[in-house]
Amino acid sequence: MTALLEVEDLRVSYGKIEAVKGISFTVNQGEVTTLIGTNGAGKTTTLRTLSGLLKPTGGKITFEGKPLSGVPAHKIVSLGLAHSPEGRHIFPRMTIEENLLLGAFLRRDPAGVQEDVERAYTLFPILGERRKQAAGTLSGGEQQMLAMGRALMCRPKLLMLDEPSMGLSPLMMQKIMATIVELKASGMTILLVEQNAQAALSLSDQGYVLEVGKVVLTGTGQDLLHNDEVRKAYLGED
Ligand code: ATP
Numbered sequence: 001m002t003a004l005l006e007v008e009d010l011r012v013s014y015g016k017i018e019a020v021k022g023i024s025f026t027v028n029q030g031e032v033t034t035l036i037g038t039n040g041a042g043k044t045t046t047l048r049t050l051s052g053l054l055k056p057t058g059g060k061i062t063f064e065g066k067p068l069s070g071v072p073a074h075k076i077v078s079l080g081l082a083h084s085p086e087g088r089h090i091f092p093r094m095t096i097e098e099n100l101l102l103g104a105f106l107r108r109d110p111a112g113v114q115e116d117v118e119r120a121y122t123l124f125p126i127l128g129e130r131r132k133q134a135a136g137t138l139s140g141g142e143q144q145m146l147a148m149g150r151a152l153m154c155r156p157k158l159l160m161l162d163e164p165s166m167g168l169s170p171l172m173m174q175k176i177m178a179t180i181v182e183l184k185a186s187g188m189t190i191l192l193v194e195q196n197a198q199a200a201l202s203l204s205d206q207g208y209v210l211e212v213g214k215v216v217l218t219g220t221g222q223d224l225l226h227n228d229e230v231r232k233a234y235l236g237e238d
Helices: 043-050 073-079 096-102 110-123 123-127 140-152 170-185 197-202 221-225 228-234
Strands: 004-013 017-028 032-037 058-063 079-082 156-164 191-194 206-213 214-220
Touching: 004 043, 004 073, 004 191, 017 032, 017 043, 017 206, 032 058, 032 197, 032 221, 043 079, 043 096, 043 191, 058 170, 073 079, 073 123, 079 170, 096 140, 110 123, 110 140, 110 170, 123 140, 140 156, 140 170, 170 191, 170 197, 170 206, 197 206, 197 221, 206 221, 214 221, 221 228
Parallel strands: 032 191, 032 206, 079 156, 156 191
Antiparallel strands: 004 017, 004 058, 206 214
16 A cells, blocks of 8 residues: 555644644545544644645645645645635636636646546536536535536545535435545545545545544544444444
């Protein structure tokens, strides 16, 4: 197994408040790795730091064997780390296609970009059917598909998804989870942040449980699904 991303003793603060208190984890090539944890555990902060949007106060991030410290956000995208953020952040007045193209803003290969737009429409047919409509007319689940499609437009080596199931109906959530499985089958490496522990761990190779800025438990997705503490705290079982 080759590590694509290695995070060692990462620390991130907002002013005096330390939100991430020395976490370490590894994302292996071709695997789905999940961070689960309650509200405020530091999951989003971790992804934003990996994307270069926040500056760590300590620790080391290594991507493909090279340190990421001090690398600006746009450069991190061009190195192959794509981030589909919590809350989606799509541009509601722009069309679906324009939103997708924004994900390719660093690319200089129009033919390849067009190919990837078509690939996004194959992955999410609803986006293709409505390509010329304003993105704000999409349902929450469809907007999530657009956010994922946009992140894929930079041909990432690592796709980071922040709570893709948030606010979705069970059916839509299943569709999103099935897409994650499909992406993994196509060779994509995925770092997933989820509150829906059951769904996320079921499809994860490796999982890390975060509590108030620290990793408290780690194991394979299956190990964690069957772990008593995880079952009590995250799956609502006695
Ligand atoms: P959630 O599932 O609720 O999104 P999370 O695990 O992603 O939670 P974070 O959003 O990373 O958690 O937040 C970690 C901690 O940092 C929380 O205590 C939060 O209140 C705090 N925090 C997050 N963003 C800021 C900010 N911009 N300024 C100050 N504190 C922040």
